[in-house]
Amino acid sequence: MEINSLEWREEKSRVIFDCRIFSIRESICRSPEDEARTFTVMDTADWAIVIPLIEGAGGREFVMVRQWRHGSRELSLEFPGGVIEKGEDVFEAARRELREETAYWAEKIRKLGEFRPNPALMSNTVHIFLAEELRHTGAQELDEDEFLEVSFVMPQEVLRGMGKAPFVHALMGSALALYLREYPR
């Protein structure tokens, strides 16, 4: 089978729902066999996730944040991250989210890769960064409705716990895979 025989092309698209944080679009596409089908797509902002590495008493540690998640209605222990503002540089967004959520500034930051959080339903991208040479800058800067607790966790504890509470956020699993490529056990 040729690659081309898997590709669809979009014919038309219209927004059918819009709220503060995302919009829903109906997309009419032609299949490889030239049949028209309608798909539903969510458009929302791109995100940045930062894996912050720090030298702790027992060796290398991640700086993580514990927070309530309103979609799944549970506590989740995660790498810091958040929405990239319109026009904001992705590296700047990563550094900003790290500083706001953990009060650490990264002297050294590099991108490990990017993913589509949900390419079947969503059009956006998440960019994954590794932050090193951290410097404490003072206090967290949280939004009024953000409640975050900073936590230092050993990589092997995160790997052992990944895929069950509190390590339930799938994008943190994706980020961990890229970390394990950089730093195999």
Add this chain to the structure above:
Amino acid sequence: MEINSLEWREEKSRVIFDCRIFSIRESICRSPEDEARTFTVMDTADWAIVIPLIEGAGGREFVMVRQWRHGSRELSLEFPGGVIEKGEDVFEAARRELREETAYWAEKIRKLGEFRPNPALMSNTVHIFLAEELRHTGAQELDEDEFLEVSFVMPQEVLRGMGKAPFVHALMGSALALYLREYPR
């Protein structure tokens, strides 16, 4: 800070949009400081992802599928998987998706973990499985609008490529992290 001081409680919830594959709910919640806030949540089906392992000429290989993704509008090379039907056992769903998409039946299947694909926005769960002792069963059984190409890929090639095209699906990254816990390099 106490864990309790991060928890919100839901007061009210109502559906504000509904389509074939998901619905959108407005959820009014009380913050740890007893302020009311409105959040928007997407409810959709749970998913199963299967990492199928097979012995190839050059050693262990993943059975993967290449397909067009309508959210991101690109080709993606993925582990097989899909929606768990209402009332369907998650192990059965995993075996069914594997068989339909790749034409392989798994004699041995075990669960590696589960994630919230997007706990900030979505309420659903993805269950990750490892399938071994595969047996070829004949032909793929695809939906009318599914076009999938089966591909055999070495784990180190997937790890090397993860986080860029065609390994762009974030949930495949999460699954890979759990695979690397089972089979470190």
